Amino acid sequence: MSASRRLLSRRALLRGAGGVALGLPFLDAMSRSASATTFPKRFIVFFTGLGTVKDAWVPQGTELDFTLSEVLAPLAPFKEKLLVLEGIDMESAYHGPGDPHQQGIGHALTGTELQEGDLFPYACNPNAKVGWGGGISVDQFLASHLGASTKLGSLELGIQVQNANVSSRISYLGPGQPVPPEDDPRNTWNRLFSEIASDPDSAARRRAHRRRVLDQVMGDYHNLQGKLGAGDREKLEHHLEAVSEIERRLDAPGTIGGSCAIPTLGDPPEPFVNDNYPELGRLQIDQLVMALACDLTRVASLQWASTQAGKVFTWLGQNETHHQLSHSSPTDETRRQQIVDIGRWHAEQLAYLLDKLAAVPEGTGTLLDSTLILWCTDIAVGQTHARRDMPYVLAGGAGGALEMGRYLRYQGNSHNDLLVALCNAMDVDVTTFGNPAYCTGKLPGLGV
């Protein structure tokens, strides 16, 4: 996608986004080249499934003097903005219901047990079933703190996630409330940008209409609530919350101008065709970066496929699914290399994201400086489904909250502690995250 800018007059740019954009500190800061600290912090989850090959992933060297190995090599240009974390366990993911894939993905951002339930089968036991994730995920938690004033609290994007079950969801609004990602770049564009450049009069009119209609709709939900049983009431309550969120954000500005420009999408490829995966990924990343640059949201996730989807990395010369490869014997050199190739390819995509973020100037720095990216996965090693010694990478500047450019070796610290540290880095003051039983507090050693 070429992020070519539409030709809009400055007046239209400033008013078009909602008529109230002028005078925003954020926008003012843009035009006055303020220091990076003026800018809001952003958080991105970059999720890939099925772990990695440890010895091809782990850096060589010491904390400050290290070399990136084969898988992470594409991130070398950003080495000073990386924290490579070894030895962190997803301890919680060994507890509660669910099979390893379900636990791995469902605990990755929640740090708590999946729900008991009768929705999904697991393990070699037909009587055992599992529900959804059992708690709020860190992205949604951060969105509730950082995303109150933006058009979207958070943005969930997928690349051929396709499956729609507990093994395919990373993001949760709360227990049992999965947030499915959007797989189709066209829908992403429509959601983010289709209305941003309307002329001020029709935008004002649309807002007024929406406010009145949503008010009516919320009335319907309220009136109905009292007549329903507990389960149905809870379901409609969540729906009502979603409608209220829209209503509350009707006046959220979004900013056109500065580095924000409506991207053109061209003719995006079919979202379900296997070989379109790379192109779909680029389109989603381009739009994600622009959503941040336009301050439409400050929290986002990018989920690459779902763990048991039949993804075949044909463009790397492969003809077996990633899932199948991940189960091959560690002594099978050919397939081991193919898994390494997949990891390296995903690292290239992360490098592309970092590159795009670094290309957006903000004050004296870039959008990358104020962004924290978490690259995580569901299991450490496909063959054993281990959820210990997980391969984590943090990237970006995190607004100066973390001391980047290091390779850190931990000794089985829990990933809940990492989630706490991420919240703290985003200036959200918590001392525990997920199930406290697996949390000892903020992961030490990351901060400045």
Next chain:
Amino acid sequence: MEGSQRRAQDRGGRRFPATAFAALLVAGVCGGACEDAPAPVDSACGALSPGGAPIRRMTRFEYNNTVRDLLGDDTQPARAFVPEEEVLGYNNQAAALGVTQSLAEQYMKAAERLAEQAVVDLDTLMPGCDAEGEDALSCVDGFVRGFGRRAFRRPLDAGEVARFTELFGWGREAYDAPTGIALVIQGMLQSPHFLYRVELGMPDPVEKDVVQLSHYEIASRLSYLLWSSMPDEALFDAAEAGQLGTPGEIRAMAERMLEDPRARPAVLEFHRQWLELKHVDLMTKDPGTYPAYEEGLRPLWLAETEAFVEHVVFDDPAGDLTTLLTAPYSFLNEDLAAFYGVPGPEGEAFTRVDLDPAQRAGVLTHASVLATQAKPNQSSPIHRGKFVRERLLCDLVPPPPANLPIVVPEVQPGVSTRERFAQHRESLTCAGCHELMDPIGYTFEHYDGIGQWRDMDQGQPVDATGEVKRTHANGSFDGAIELAHHLAENEQVRQCVVSQWFRYGYGRAEKEEDHCSMVSLQQAFAESGYNIKALLVELTQTDAFRYRRQGGTP
């Protein structure tokens, strides 16, 4: 006459011994423990007993059909909506369908666009009404009532009429009359009464939490079960006249509805999900392994299965499960016949083609099923066995146990698929589960990873012997044809098909309380000679259909 008195009377005509079916009912969930004696089941089916039913939200398929019937809009606006979460292999399971902000935005924008379209021609929408005129409010009141009844699928109450009329007034005051009408439509299309099937039932509960559904609610249950859309005028009229109360009334209506063209796509949608055909669009095939494969085959494979299923269910005189699973014919066009290597019609249209009964039998031997239950570069006895076990025998095969290092047998020149998978039997850890799947899958070894017939695999003659174990459908078979004929006449398969329709048709898993509903369905299906349309009618006759226990415990 509403409520319990009528219920007693209705049920008098259909009493049946439940024990014969009860024993087999448990078969569908026996997993690895089928040798155990079935649990004793209460055979008395006199007491009313619907299982808990959570409130149902429209699927994308239902939304598209509904706005087509409500507003004449055939643009399928829900295609771009957030896909439904899937449970039990279906995307319409009430327990799994939530709403996020993203979906609520999509509902809002779709409602705005639909409303904008609808008010382009106000004369058609509200004939004889001058919405800008002095007396507009009375005819707008008529529009709110009329359109509201169709959108909410029941008459609006006075409070609702007043609220929506006020909404119109606001829009007209602030802008103009068409805006006022558009806002009314927008509001209705985002209301829970449109997006959900709100079922409050008759005023007097027949027991705690259990209500008989109102006639309007039955109209919607019928229309969404049989058409995946809103009721038509005949249904609304019957509801208004109070003629959807007795099983007889409902049966007559269901039979009429199955003759309507709207029933066909609705029934096909079930089969697409039951047979896991969405993977036709998602799977990948390795062109190196399969030179005969090309992307253009996917829609043809789907079209074949759809044409075949539609014919069997609606046009074949037997219209039964046996035909679905064993018919020695299919529906092909020129390209697809060439793909199968059989003589066929010319051109793009699909017509009935007789096939070699030694090579093809019903849907299980369609390329759509065989190719999706396979890997990019090989067949897959595991997937095919699992598919038969889960979708036809209703026996859930769970994923491998935690922390088990799994080695998937990879393609090796000169080694047949069957030989490669033999290690599943040798490994004690794997054997327990894989003996449930692989031996069933072996019977499909005459079909390669794209569903083409083969006599040789890696230079060796195909051995397609296999067996079904630890079910109520046990047996040994040489090839999928034998297997298909066996399954088609098997009681566990027949009951499984009933269970699958129950889950899809009612949008939920069967519960203990549904036992008697299941028994009556099994019995009626048997009495009809396992006719699919008869089963659909029967789905409208159960306690689970006519009554509701408030469900969805949080």
